[in-house]
Amino acid sequence: MGHIESILSSEAAHLLEGRKKQEKREGLPQLKVPDGAKPVFRFAPNPNGPLSFGHARGVVINGTYAAEHNGTLILRFDDTDTTVKPPSLSAYELIPKEVEWLLGRPADRIVLASDRIQHYYEHAEKMLTKGFGYVCECTAETFREFREAKSNCPCRSKSVEQNKNGWNKMLDGTFKPGDAVVRVKTDMTLKNPALRDWPALRLQDTLNNPHPRPSIGSTYKVWPLLDFQSAVEDRLQGVTHIIRGKDLMDSTRKQTLLYEHFGWTYPETIYWGRVKVHEWGGFSTSTMRASIESGVYSGWDDPRLPTIQGMQTRGIQAEALRNFWIELGVTQKDISVPLATLFSHNTKIIDEKAPRLSFVRDPVEIHLSGDVQNDVELPRHPNHPDMGVRTISLAPPTVMIEAADSKTKYRLKEFVDVDELGAVESIERSDKRPIIQWVSLTSSVESTLIVPLQEELKRISGRVETNNFPIGTIVQLERIGYAIITGDGYLLMHE
């Protein structure tokens, strides 16, 4: 084949033309945006805890599209549930910072659903007045039977007057939680059971379960459910594109039915599938919270946790996270990715800037014999002489090396060739013996290498060469991997 090609290229090159290799599209898929329009995106988490790794996808994809199209990114807190997934007050402060860290710029606008209850009430009332919503007094179980039987519940045929009356009873506390709910009239014979007369607003016991925001507290008893709140708010904020998980596909269908009632047009919607990281099983905010409270993890910033804070502790760069999510794209496939993919993005960013250090695990002392210099200079970074040198003192001529390296002849990196007993054999590199990292007794201190494994933080004691890098500095421990300096040792990031 190659032979034929070479003949062709010399005899009839034109036949090979037009056979250019196909190229891979860069970045995110093209978005449908009308000419001259400024698209509006939103990222809408429940502030019931800090952001997780998975949330980062929503931030990065929406934020990147917004930046590419000179559009707007709204950060919206969908904090309408005080019982099942109650918001956490600190998350209101934290999440905007995490978004800013991830994107390198803050969200353009922040909206709190709990501040906008009056808007949702207005739309609920309009729904009742126009007859496409009704106050349903069936229990959840009773309604489930109607839904399964594709039959109308009796409340469906109430007059506007009766519905308004029911609505007032919801507002004034006559109805207690569980007594009534506002439903959107769709069609009980719809093929998809999820869409049949879905609930839009319900009652919550905010006296016993007040909203955690002091300014909201027990003010409202009637609260919108996500599908209703989100649909109305998207409209009010002028959202043009919704990009979210495909688990919300039925939500889109419900909301589209509501939009049709109101005479609105639903935003362009794009979905992504489920992502699992090999090394992390399924962490949910609630299971993480439980493990933190029981002391399994030190906090939301534990380096073993798949939270934004955990990634920060672990030295993962925001840019690496962005590149990672953009590379995964927005396909609807359910995927499982290894952490190595994220680490390779991180390595690309940190390697050029990470000073080199020697760390010796499980150290053994070797007393050098023979001619030894008083001190040695090593470059801080092999590719960047401008980063300067580190000077190692060899008075006395005692070095520490890893026990595992001490079995054979070896070369102390950038220093001397040594035999098993510490006799210096050559200053220059004389043969192919292994090159190992080392520290000198006087220019090193005891330290700990902390390795974040799934279940434990493995602590390996050793010695690190003396340095004065501040906490938070990312270094490369030669022959070990990249690590970040913490208050109590060197946290291994990845190889």
Next chain:
RNA sequence: GCUCGUAUAGUGUAGUGGCCCAUCAUAAAGGACUCUCAUUCCUUUGACCCGGGUUCAAAUCCCGGUACGAGCACCA
């Protein structure tokens, strides 16, 4: 059970009827460079879920099957 969605190398991803014996990344293996098992560079390995159909032509369109995932909450 009902409804919806997805299926390309080990893992991700490009590809919307002919430039496809299929792109790129990552992983693995080998090599070059390097006084790190790092970085950089080179090479190799490796895929269109199965079965029909439409067409001159299918990874791409249609039908069926299978697998996986999601929704059917007075959670988000």
